[in-house]
Amino acid sequence: MRFNRLALYGLLGIAALMILAPVFIMVSTSLKPMDEIRDGSIFALPVEPSFDAWREAWSGDCSQTAGGNCGGLSSSFLTSVKIVIPALFLSVGLGAVTGYALAAWKMRGANLMFAALLVGMFIPPQVTLYPLIIMVRELGIFGSIPGLVLVHVIWGVAFTTMMFRNFFKTVPQDLLKAARIDGAGFWPLFWHVMLPLSLPILGVAMILQFTYIWNDFLLGLTFGGRSGQPMTVALNNLVGSQFGEKEYNVDMAATMLTALPTLAVYLLSGRLFVRGIAAGAVKG
Amino acid sequence: MAEPAQGALKTSHDGRWRWRPQWTARMALIPAMTITIVCFYGFIIWTFVISLTRSRLLPVYKFTGFDQYVRLFANERWWTAMQNIAIHGFLFIGGCIVFGYLLAILIDRGIKAEGMFRTVFMLPLSMSFIVTGVIWQWVMNPGLGLQDAVRELGWTTFEFNWIVRQDRAIYTLAIAGIWQQVGLCMALFLAGLRNVDPNIWKASRVDGIPVWRVYLHVITPMMRTVFFTVFILMSAIVMKAYDLVVALTGGGPGFSSDLPAKFVVDHILNRQELGLGAAGAFVLLCTVIAVISPYIHFELRKARDGGGH
Amino acid sequence: MNGVELRGVTKAYAGLTVMKDINLEIEDGAFLVLLGPSGCGKSTILNMIAGLEPVTGGSIHIAGREVTELEPDERDIAMVFQSYALYPTMSVRRNIGFGLKMRGMPKADIEKRVDEIGELLQITPLLDRKPSQLSGGQQQRVAIGRALVREPSVFLFDEPLSNLDAKLRADMRVELKRLHERLGRTIVYVTHDQIEAMTLATKVVVLDKGSIQQADTPENVYRRPANKFVASFVGAPTMNFIDGKLVQDGDGIAFDGGSGQLPLASLPTRARDLIGQPVTLGARPEHLMFDDLGANARVLLAEPTGPDQYVRLAVAGSEVTARTGPEQHFSSGTDARIMIDGARVSLFDPESGRAIL
Numbered sequence: 001m002r003f004n005r006l007a008l009y010g011l012l013g014i015a016a017l018m019i020l021a022p023v024f025i026m027v028s029t030s031l032k033p034m035d036e037i038r039d040g041s042i043f044a045l046p047v048e049p050s051f052d053a054w055r056e057a058w059s060g061d062c063s064q065t066a067g068g069n070c071g072g073l074s075s076s077f078l079t080s081v082k083i084v085i086p087a088l089f090l091s092v093g094l095g096a097v098t099g100y101a102l103a104a105w106k107m108r109g110a111n112l113m114f115a116a117l118l119v120g121m122f123i124p125p126q127v128t129l130y131p132l133i134i135m136v137r138e139l140g141i142f143g144s145i146p147g148l149v150l151v152h153v154i155w156g157v158a159f160t161t162m163m164f165r166n167f168f169k170t171v172p173q174d175l176l177k178a179a180r181i182d183g184a185g186f187w188p189l190f191w192h193v194m195l196p197l198s199l200p201i202l203g204v205a206m207i208l209q210f211t212y213i214w215n216d217f218l219l220g221l222t223f224g225g226r227s228g229q230p231m232t233v234a235l236n237n238l239v240g241s242q243f244g245e246k247e248y249n250v251d252m253a254a255t256m257l258t259a260l261p262t263l264a265v266y267l268l269s270g271r272l273f274v275r276g277i278a279a280g281a282v283k284g
Numbered sequence: 285m286a287e288p289a290q291g292a293l294k295t296s297h298d299g300r301w302r303w304r305p306q307w308t309a310r311m312a313l314i315p316a317m318t319i320t321i322v323c324f325y326g327f328i329i330w331t332f333v334i335s336l337t338r339s340r341l342l343p344v345y346k347f348t349g350f351d352q353y354v355r356l357f358a359n360e361r362w363w364t365a366m367q368n369i370a371i372h373g374f375l376f377i378g379g380c381i382v383f384g385y386l387l388a389i390l391i392d393r394g395i396k397a398e399g400m401f402r403t404v405f406m407l408p409l410s411m412s413f414i415v416t417g418v419i420w421q422w423v424m425n426p427g428l429g430l431q432d433a434v435r436e437l438g439w440t441t442f443e444f445n446w447i448v449r450q451d452r453a454i455y456t457l458a459i460a461g462i463w464q465q466v467g468l469c470m471a472l473f474l475a476g477l478r479n480v481d482p483n484i485w486k487a488s489r490v491d492g493i494p495v496w497r498v499y500l501h502v503i504t505p506m507m508r509t510v511f512f513t514v515f516i517l518m519s520a521i522v523m524k525a526y527d528l529v530v531a532l533t534g535g536g537p538g539f540s541s542d543l544p545a546k547f548v549v550d551h552i553l554n555r556q557e558l559g560l561g562a563a564g565a566f567v568l569l570c571t572v573i574a575v576i577s578p579y580i581h582f583e584l585r586k587a588r589d590g591g592g593h
Numbered sequence: 594m595n596g597v598e599l600r601g602v603t604k605a606y607a608g609l610t611v612m613k614d615i616n617l618e619i620e621d622g623a624f625l626v627l628l629g630p631s632g633c634g635k636s637t638i639l640n641m642i643a644g645l646e647p648v649t650g651g652s653i654h655i656a657g658r659e660v661t662e663l664e665p666d667e668r669d670i671a672m673v674f675q676s677y678a679l680y681p682t683m684s685v686r687r688n689i690g691f692g693l694k695m696r697g698m699p700k701a702d703i704e705k706r707v708d709e710i711g712e713l714l715q716i717t718p719l720l721d722r723k724p725s726q727l728s729g730g731q732q733q734r735v736a737i738g739r740a741l742v743r744e745p746s747v748f749l750f751d752e753p754l755s756n757l758d759a760k761l762r763a764d765m766r767v768e769l770k771r772l773h774e775r776l777g778r779t780i781v782y783v784t785h786d787q788i789e790a791m792t793l794a795t796k797v798v799v800l801d802k803g804s805i806q807q808a809d810t811p812e813n814v815y816r817r818p819a820n821k822f823v824a825s826f827v828g829a830p831t832m833n834f835i836d837g838k839l840v841q842d843g844d845g846i847a848f849d850g851g852s853g854q855l856p857l858a859s860l861p862t863r864a865r866d867l868i869g870q871p872v873t874l875g876a877r878p879e880h881l882m883f884d885d886l887g888a889n890a891r892v893l894l895a896e897p898t899g900p901d902q903y904v905r906l907a908v909a910g911s912e913v914t915a916r917t918g919p920e921q922h923f924s925s926g927t928d929a930r931i932m933i934d935g936a937r938v939s940l941f942d943p944e945s946g947r948a949i950l
Binding site: 174177178179180188196 | 640643670672674675677682691692695751
């Protein structure tokens, strides 16, 4: 029995180490100067840790970069923030209202729409990419933040709607009946009864949508243009476009900076994220 | 709740006109419905139409029948991508299921610090595919990465240079992918294990059945639907996989680690082969539909059985 | 006039008619109980009165005006649910006041009314709690308070006591009855529990398969069931049914069950017209009396319940249950003699099940 326990913790420990090793490598590399990277093992701790690489990744060091791609991630960080905040609130808000309407108000065709959304969640974005480009271009917001916000709302609404619909379906019918007898119409029922009930799921949806939107690459790449480049796209450019010797410490620092916001949300939200991922895991 | 009323407006008891709440509900559905109809299904049809034309840089509505599909299936890069998605899908989905299930079982054995282990295993999930790709590209760097580190330890013949080898690059995708997604699979399996009736464990202890046998013969068959869900979710990730390839291998060396999702984006955005890209996209969609349709069927049945009265 | 009237109401789901031509008049101040097994349509009727489900045909009138097309909140009704249906995120005070708020009543007036209701139902100390902090019985009081505060013409109760334990249920029953007597408002009450129906109702409507079987006072429903369904649904243990026919027995009438006769003392004289034709005899356990002059029976099993004793007997080729006091001891397999009180039994047509006496 004691041996079994030991083996159990041993296996879990090895697994945890394997998961954490790349994260450790990322952090430690970002703190090393280049010569330490060249001479030492990736597993080695930095001898003289410094944040120089972070500074360069954040604000850029034009003296060392040949060609146009000067400037760090700071401007694309701002772009990402400007995309995430409106896209987050719009997609979650729209999903909440749509999910509520589908779940609480019996309508002909509600099941059909449910099915259409469910399938929609699995459609690879590549399939509708070109028509979407044309639409956004026709609207005159291609290559801008509003364009990206719109695209994120379009791609997020199926997922948020499903989350809220599935939650609101668990609200007892009697509660809805009681509210209707009390005289609550569509909006009062939503504001006073349903939305307060859904606070936990609202939190989950916000966290997941934040993660998805922040982590998106394809939409940012396609619709961002030069002025609406989110952080993931900037990171990929930075890593891919260096001339001369690659500065792995800067790459890792930039990676760290890009991952930090979602990592922080994950670590701070803890159980909410786990619950949400299990409940609404459908999105990839 | 009330079924659809005939008209949006009707007289109230005091003679005033009153807007029926059911109609507000319908109005509230309009934005999402528009998105669904236009941006999902309408655009799928549009893409299909483009795939029947000669479009290159811009859509040209000169129809050439299924020529683009013929070209697609004669395209060597497409076949590499299709082969790769099969290899990657098998390794990635299989790895996620096996490791995710094992981790879930280990955690389910009543361990201390369960929360800590769960947090660790799910940590990569919060990171983007781009971040994952960049990290692993560095870890697998043949000059300064893992290969170098192991050689410095004394094993000088150690080789791990898959990322730069044509015949191995595709396997690196599965490694990075499993690292990122195994936590999600673990969470789903763990939720399933926690749903198992505790009396089954009591009964098996009374009967003196070894724990591993209970898992193998009793618990695993009970988790059928969880396996099914995990399989579908991971398949969806495989089909969409674009970011990870871009960041990890860039599809290379050459096109040796290309995937269909990347093929499509490249042809639509960069190679001015709109028609061909659209054809690829449509084939990709058909594959997705073939894989997920049992799942959709299952979900809808659940919704119908569980949905109101 | 605060009654409720259903005129020719029909209900169909997806083209399938589940309820046909329901006519029901509920007088002002009545306590009407809709009683029936699950799936009989009692809740559907309640939901149609509330406006939560549309009628397929016919009309509904509340307090003298037609409400068939009106929304639930325009019908001047309030409803209490089996699950209490309290708004989980609101305090008790806001729960009770929510309906008034939705009607645009000023805050101060709402407060006053809620306080009054709190006193009436003795829940004042609970007003600032959340529903989850209340016991089942307390939640039910709040739900009743939420209905009372609006002072509607009609109260609708949908199995309000089913989620309470037996003791609390009995207490709440008494309180509901007192409340009804004090307020004098019309109540429509759905239940499958015959004890609730018998104790609370001024009028009971027994439903089965979407149609009204009998609508009458509780006493009449029990004593003079309109058909076999009502007879078997109301009363526990259930009524004994024996198929056979009436025969002349000296001066009186006896029942011939095929393999033996049962004397039916003091059967009404008009039963003579039925002699010779097949009937189903319906006798409640208390209609069977142990009497040395009675017919031969064999004791199969005795079940003492405390105040009573149910004795399972084989008589005239059938098995029946008799109810008697706990004093006498019955052993299985012994003989007994029983008599049936002809003045209280029912006779049914074996074909249609309708009461013919």
